[in-house]
Amino acid sequence: MNFQAVLFDCDGVLVDSEPIVNRVLFGMLQDLGWSTTPLTREAVDQYFTGRTIRDVMLAWAQDQGNTLPADWMDRFLAQRNAALSAELEAIPGIHGAVEALHTRLSGQIACASGADRFKIELQLRQVGLLPWFDGRIFSGHEMVASKPEPHVYLAAAAHLGVAPARCLVIEDSAIGARAGLAAGATVWGYCPVGHGRAFEGLPVQRVFQRMADLPALLLG
Structure with missing residues (x-):
């Protein structure tokens, strides 16, 4: 054609960018202490690659029976942008x-x-x-x-x-x-x-x- x-x-x-962003995300999810679903780097890669953080974090939180801290997204974006600026x-x-x-x-x-x-x-x-x-x-x-x-x-x-x-x-x-x-x-x-x-x-x-x-x- x-x-x-x-x-x-x-x-x-x-x-x-995906390995960088998923690494930051994995670390921040670990810090939340969620454990309802086994949290591995492979699971994060599979769950989030190709999707928007905005769209899936609510679903992830619901799956974990938890809620996101009010400032979580702002902190994630700051860490994500810093990592991308340094490593991309x-x-x-x-x-x-x-x-x-x-x-x-x-x-x-x-x-x-x-x-x-x-x-x-x-x-x-x-x-x-x-x-x-x-x-x-x-x-x-x-x-x-x-x-x-x-x-x-x-x-x-x-x-x-x-x-x-x-x-x-x-x-x-x-x-x-x-x-x-x-x-x-x-x-x-x-x-x-x-x-x-x-x-x-x-x-x-x-x-x-x-x-x-x-x-x-x-x-x-």
Whole structure:
């Protein structure tokens, strides 16, 4: 298909942020002393990856039969932002891929993330990707509902003036892939390790392992 726009997720696609954020989250959940459900780093990774902290913390608290301290979210955001500012790195090969697609598609690329706008912009600025997406950043926090609902991808496509069916979505999680598919876009899964099991059962058209290969896969 001749795609007219490429819509990138952010966390795990443009930046390697999920291990950092989940580490901070795991530590703060340990500090709360919750024990109803076994709390392991693996459980936190599985439960939160691809989801918004805002949306799932209430469900997590309910599962634990507990409530969040009033200042918990503010403290989490402060620790998260500090860790990202100190440690965040770009996904290997993403700079060349973004520049090539931006050039070939005459700027018709966007970042459509479930994260809050401050986090998205902090991360893109931190790794030098913000100029490629400035003015074309969309946050699930600003939508009626975030991923796996399609709103953030529909908003990005509408802003670019491209029908969702002519958009390619790049995702690293099943939740994000479901959002892109629900929007009517074609979805490719980025999976740097393993065999794309995260996308099993979903009509993801292609799974690839190296972001540096994306321009050739799409344009070659």
